[in-house]
Amino acid sequence: MGLTPVFSLLFLSCLHGVSSFTSMFTFGDSYIDTGNFVIMAANPAIPVWQNKPPYGMTFFGRPTGRISDGRVIVDFIAEQFGFPLLPASPQNSSDASEGVNFAVGGATAIDVGFYERSKLVQFQLMNNSLNVQLGWFEELKPSICNTTEECRDRFSKALFFVGELGVNDYNLVWNAGKTEDEVKPYVPKIVKKIAMAVERLIKEGAIYLVVPGNPPNGCSPTMLALRSSLNTENYDHIGCLIDINRVARRHNSLLRVAIGVLRVKYPHTTIIFADFYHPIISILPNPNRFGVTGPDTLRACCGGGGKYNWNASSVCGMPGVTACKDPSTFINWDGVHYTEATYRYIAKGWLYGPFADPPILNAIHH
Secondary structure, eight states: OOOOHHHHHHHHHHHHHHTTOOEEEEEOSTTTOSSHHHHHTOBTTBOOGGGSTTTTTTTTSSOOSOSSSSOOHHHHHHHHTTOOOOOBGGGGTTOOTTEEEOOOTTOOSSOHHHHHHTTSOSSOOOSOOHHHHHHHHHHHGGGTOSSHHHHHHHHHTEEEEEOOOSHHHHHHHHTTTOOHHHHTTHHHHHHHHHHHHHHHHHHHTOOEEEEEOOOOGGGSHHHHHHTOOSOGGGBOTTSOBHHHHHHHHHHHHHHHHHHHHHHHHOTTSEEEEEOSHHHHHHHTTOGGGGTOOSSOTTSBSEESOTTTTOOTTSOTTSTTOEEOSOGGGOSBSSSSSBOHHHHHHHHHHHHHSSSEESOHHHHHHO
């Protein structure tokens, strides 16, 4: 089938943009982790269910450390720009020339010590916060570039992802039994940490940065199962928890403001707000339009039963816990994370619009 002239021009302009990135560096949590959590959690005494089948069943045919049935958002972005799928950082210290993924499942925006000291958690957290990931980036710099000048030049041609971050912070507070009024004061603190990380990378020479917001966590099977309520007023028309989603929207609006401030301060940069909320919210009420034909859009594909197909004692990856036949007909994979099909849809919306301000491919040409 021949390309129409207009489409040919679009295609060529996209190709033109593609050649302008030489590498990709990503920071965040399990939504974009490509194996760091599994490496860090490698303890023979504690099974890591995320590294057991059926994880990875769709694309790789085996678990790869990605917490999904297949590829995650940054895999699709990497493919768009002709990069190899970014390896996890500890595996990749030998060659960081085309980029590294520092994101880790469970990562927080605020340092974990804060949550341990505040007694919000009764157990020790993995030390993988945003600050820690930036530290790994600093440590790896000598294997990427030698002089300040060379580093600035290299990073000016790289695409940086800072996030998604914040979901794990909020979950720690929600799961400590806090109310919406008690969770809300954390929002500016969390957003400030993300903005500080963006600024730190700009000072290293980063010019192109993608900063994703929070998804509608009140629609996640895990939160729906953990905070199930008999009070119908706690749920919206889709069946999601109103208070949790209200905090996510507050986070996203404050993050947009923070990005606006940074754009004014650093006019030579392109800071992209990537909307993680509306892609999910757009699928939920109209699942059939997106090929989502699972029995209930709020159910996980892989889980141990119950209304939302999630319960803490039989999570995806445990012996005897099965996945749906076709994950592409589900939005959610394992109660927390999304299916490859959902991630592909989000990545496309970030690259071409409408779910990014500005879309990643537009930003290159400005």
